[in-house]
Amino acid sequence: MEIKVMHQIMEWNEDVSDQVKATLAEHRICLINVMGSPGAGKTSLIVKLIAALRDEYRIGVIEGDIAGQIDAETIDKLGIPVVQLDTDGACHIEAESVRHMLPLFDLEQLDVLIVENIGNLVCPAEFNIGEAFRVALLSVPEGDDKVHKYPLMFATSDAVVMHKYDMLPYFDFDDKRVENDAKGVNPQVKVFRASSRTGEGMEELLGYLRARIDAVRTAQAETKEENP
Secondary structure, eight states, X not given: OOOEEEEOOOOXXXXXXXXXXXXXXXXXXXXXXXXXXXXXXXXXXXXXXXXXXXXXXXXXXXXXXXSOOHHHHHHHTTTOOEEEEEOTXXXXXXHHHHHHXXXXXXXXXXXXXXXXXXXXXXXXXXOOOSOSEEEEEEEGGGOTTHHHHSHXXXXXXXXXXXXXXXXXXXXXXXXXXXXXXXXXXOTTOEEEEOOTTTOTTHHHHHHHHHHHXXXXXXXXXXXXXXXX
């Protein structure tokens, strides 16, 4: 199938995030913002999540990249509706771009929309894109000091996934430090240790995601009933 490609629309408007949320709520779609550094394994994790959740939820994906569409092609091969967002060098995705991309999906045929944000631990944390919740990845090879260095990313995320956890024996990585640092900047954050390659920790993460998705969609349905 042909992959649709959009280019970043550089318009700053904080209210657009609320407009995106309203559109998604109308269709009972839960948007998940997945963030992390280049090489953290965002695409690999999303592929695993799709495999585990696609029988329960109708899933679509927005793939954000500065250039190229390799990751979008990976998702497309799974038979999942995907739109590529080329940011033309911008280090983050903005809500305005997401708003313009929504009509490229059949929203009546979606329950979950996953956004793979630009590989970056700085800029994406500053921009709401209409998400229901955020998942930040920190892979073991990146080092255990990243929460301390980039606190906003982890302070604004609902869940932190220590990814590529199967590589822990090969790196000087203190997972307790990461968890303590994350909860230090965000006491409510949920912390997971997972590996897309081995499947370690995935069931716990999937249980969390199912609960969050169901809660969001139930709240959307109740709001719609109250405000028909």
